[in-house]
Each structure stands twice: as structure tokens, then as C-alpha cells.
Amino acid sequence: MTQPPALSLAGSATIGGEPLFRDIAFAVPAGRWTCLLGPSGVGKTTVLRLFAGLATGVVHEGTCAASDGPLAGRVALMAQDDLLLPWLDLIGNATLGARLRGEAADTARAREVLAAVGLAGMFHRRPRELSGGQRQRAALARTLMEDRPVVLLDEPFSALDARTRAQMQELTARLLAGRTVLLVTHDPAEAARLGDVIRIMTEDGIEEVPPPPGAPPRPVDDEHVLWAQASLLARLRKES
Numbered sequence: 357m358t359q360p361p362a363l364s365l366a367g368s369a370t371i372g373g374e375p376l377f378r379d380i381a382f383a384v385p386a387g388r389w390t391c392l393l394g395p396s397g398v399g400k401t402t403v404l405r406l407f408a409g410l411a412t413g414v415v416h417e418g419t420c421a422a423s424d425g426p427l428a429g430r431v432a433l434m435a436q437d438d439l440l441l442p443w444l445d446l447i448g449n450a451t452l453g454a455r456l457r458g459e460a461a462d463t464a465r466a467r468e469v470l471a472a473v474g475l476a477g478m479f480h481r482r483p484r485e486l487s488g489g490q491r492q493r494a495a496l497a498r499t500l501m502e503d504r505p506v507v508l509l510d511e512p513f514s515a516l517d518a519r520t521r522a523q524m525q526e527l528t529a530r531l532l533a534g535r536t537v538l539l540v541t542h543d544p545a546e547a548a549r550l551g552d553v554i555r556i557m558t559e560d561g562i563e564e565v566p567p568p569p570g571a572p573p574r575p576v577d578d579e580h581v582l583w584a585q586a587s588l589l590a591r592l593r594k595e596s
């Protein structure tokens with residue numbers, strides 16, 4: 357993997373003629389996890405789509421850049437919808453990126469990653485044969501298969517039960533260590549566990565909130581993590 361870049365987004369955007377954000381300045385440091393929280397509809401997914409170069413329908417006036425050159429081809433995006441192809445089995449879905457690029461599909465690695473997300477024994481199932489949480493883990497596996505320095509995750513653990521969510525947070529933190537990760541989440545506990553940097557997006561802009569001490573993934577029951585979680589929730593309740 358090449359050295360991960362920092363990202364930055366600045367300026368204003370409209371969508372469908374409606375203002376979305378104005379004069380924001382958002383910095384995502386290199387090689388760290390940045391967690392982005394905020395009320396529903398404030399524009400968090402749009403920020404991810406701008407970084408991914410997929411923000412159709414958005415008029416953005418400003419800059420959206422990596423610290424070391426063009427971002428195209430260096431980003432993996434896990435969208436809110438799992439976007440699994442219904443006619444492919446899980447191995448086919450997990451190796452889709454490589455095959456679309458005309459590269460050999462690394463099915464051995466796909467098996468490893470699918471097993472790591474708890475889908476061993478389901479390699480040849482189609483997406484319709486999976487639960488919502490299993491589909492989300494299959495989409496996570498596909499994202500983890502992409503060896504990209506920048507990884508954008510849009511509520512990647514939202515459909516998981518509490519125990520699986522904690523496991524997937526730990527696995528993803530381990531597998532994506534050292535990459536530039538931008539995670540959009542509605543879960544203050546998740547941000548408190550995983551964020552090297554935590555930011556809240558509101559209609560007034562993007563503010564930074566200090567993370568709890570210690571390296572992610574922090575223990576769920578750590579007193580500083582619990583305190584940060586409560587404090588983030590209080591701030592979010594004020595904004596919504």
C-alpha cells in the first residue's frame with residue numbers, strides 16, 4: 357500500500373438547488389481514523405461522496421483534495437446500501453473490485469476476509485440468502501478486500517447486533533490500521549471507541565471534539581470512552 361494521504365474539503369455545496377453546507381473547512385489527517393457524527397440530513401454522506409468522486413447532483417464550490425495529488429483510484433467506499441450484486445455469491449461479491457479492474461480475483465484472500473467477518477461456510481450464498489447484518493458484513497469484506505490507502509465507511513456497522521458490532525469494529529480497526537479512514541456514524545459509542553479524531557457536522561459547520569485518551573479501538577467499558585460517549589450524545593441532542 358502506498359503512503360496514505362491527508363484529505364481536505366472546503367467551500368460550499370448545494371444539492372437540488374438547496375444549500376447543503378456553507379464555508380466549511382474539513383481536514384482528515386493521514387493514516388488516522390476520523391469519525392464524523394451529525395444529525396440526519398446534514399450532509400455527512402455527501403461529504404463521503406465528494407471525497408469518492410461520486411457526488412452526482414451536488415454542486416460544490418471549493419476544494420476537495422488529497423495532500424499528495426489526485427484521489428481517483430485510491431479510495432474504497434462502503435456505502436450505506438450494501439450494493440451487493442444479487443447474482444454473485446459472496447466470493448464473487450468480495451472479489452468484484454479486482455475483476456472489474458481486470459485483475460485476477462484473489463479468492464483465497466476473499467475466503468480469509470469473509471471468514472474473519474464471520475461468514476465462513478456462506479461463501480457460495482447469494483445476498484438474498486443472508487440476513488441484513490450478514491449482508492452488511494459481506495459489504496464490509498468487499499471493502500476490506502480493496503487495498504486502498506483511503507477508506508470511506510458510511511455507517512458500516514449499523515445493522516449489526518451489539519456483540520458483532522464490537523467484534524467488527526475491532527477487526528476493521530486492525531485491518532485498516534495506518535490508512536486514512538473517514539467513518540460516518542450515528543453512534544457516539546462507536547466514535548468514542550474508534551476515533552483518533554472526532555468531528556460533529558451541523559448546519560453551522562464542522563467542529564472538532566477531543567477524543568478519549570488511548571489508541572483505538574478503545575475498550576467499550578473504559579471510563580473515558582463512556583464519558584466521551586455521553587458527552588457526544590449530549591452535544592448531538594442539542595443539535596437535532
Ligand SMILES: Nc1ncnc2c1ncn2[C@@H]1O[C@H](COP(=O)(O)OP(=O)(O)OP(=O)(O)O)[C@@H](O)[C@H]1O
Nearest residue numbers: 371372376394395396397398399400401402403413
Ligand atoms: N440525490 C439527491 N437529490 C436531492 N437531495 C438529496 C439527494 N441526496 C441527498 N439529498 C439531500 O441532501 C441532504 C444531505 O444528505 P446526506 O445523505 O448527505 O445526509 P446525511 O447527513 O448523511 O444523512 P443521514 O445521517 O440521514 O444518512 C439531505 O437533506 C438529503 O435529503
